[in-house]
Amino acid sequence: MTTQFHEKTLSADALDQIFREARSYNGWLAKPVTEAQISAIYELMKMGPTSANMQPARIVWVKSADAKDRLAACASEGNRDKILTAPVTAVIGYDIDFHEELPWLFPHTDAKSWFDGDEEGRKEGAFRNSALQGAYLMIAARAIGLDCGPMSGFDAKKVEQEFFGDNPWHRVNFICSIGYGDPTSIFDRSPRPEFDTFNTLV
């Protein structure tokens, strides 16, 4: 039996840390992110739900100077320094052939057969669910005291060639620098909508 938390709300500090005070950083303090922290992010994010537990995200953590140079060369000019100065940047990719892993990821039924021969359905499912996993990654990083700087300004084909080159079924979704954010590198927070603007209750 799993533990439930009905009627329990996270502390105000915790909600601030993962949502309300967290910001997307453009610059980073000169303080490394360790392999243990990267592993801790993944151990949390992998618990988040994906459709049929497909777990399509394939992540390359870009940490060495050489790898940062290679990733920065694929990014739009405004994003290059955000990669070069970050302790680590996660390349959040996905595997269009994720269904080959379903026999062990979703063992209680033959979920692989739902996707055999349906490349369009697999592309959509992998894209949607790897985006969910990218969001879990960012919340998990914040939950352990790190900051994020997600980016989609890059040449996707170049990133795929450079980091997933040997697998033609891997695509990139977005990239996200992670570290200790430099508080002087953020802009004023952009406005957030009122509930009624984009929500309907029926």
Next chain:
Amino acid sequence: MTTQFHEKTLSADALDQIFREARSYNGWLAKPVTEAQISAIYELMKMGPTSANMQPARIVWVKSADAKDRLAACASEGNRDKILTAPVTAVIGYDIDFHEELPWLFPHTDAKSWFDGDEEGRKEGAFRNSALQGAYLMIAARAIGLDCGPMSGFDAKKVEQEFFGDNPWHRVNFICSIGYGDPTSIFDRSPRPEFDTFNTLV
């Protein structure tokens, strides 16, 4: 200046609540979700990052008996009861014409012009970023003591017609029931990958 939480990790209970012990529920206790709770979910999720603050999610919260019937009629057979018995089901849609809102959502530059005339780019951006927002929605619901049951088994065209019918630029991403999960309705947790299975450090 924003508050930072460097070196602070959420409590073990909080990490259990949003990631490690949270489960996808198939059945619900007979206990309502209030409009105040729905609003609280949105107030948290809207703080999560989206590209250029595009906030493309358009959410219909299906709470009345009539609306549940209409949504259940669009769902695959195995998902109908999950909708009918849930206190509320969020239809997480997105607006392909989100760029029309960028002048007020991202006021410091002319981001609308980046997307004018680029329907394919808008579709991809809206799909990716509304999936991120769907993940924030689930984490936010869990953070205030509720449980989630995300689903992608439904007829998308029917859902769009039924709930976004008057706007041809709105699409559905996925749907998610929310409430107090019935602990007898969950299966054994599906296996999660070790770090080295789907991650590379370079």
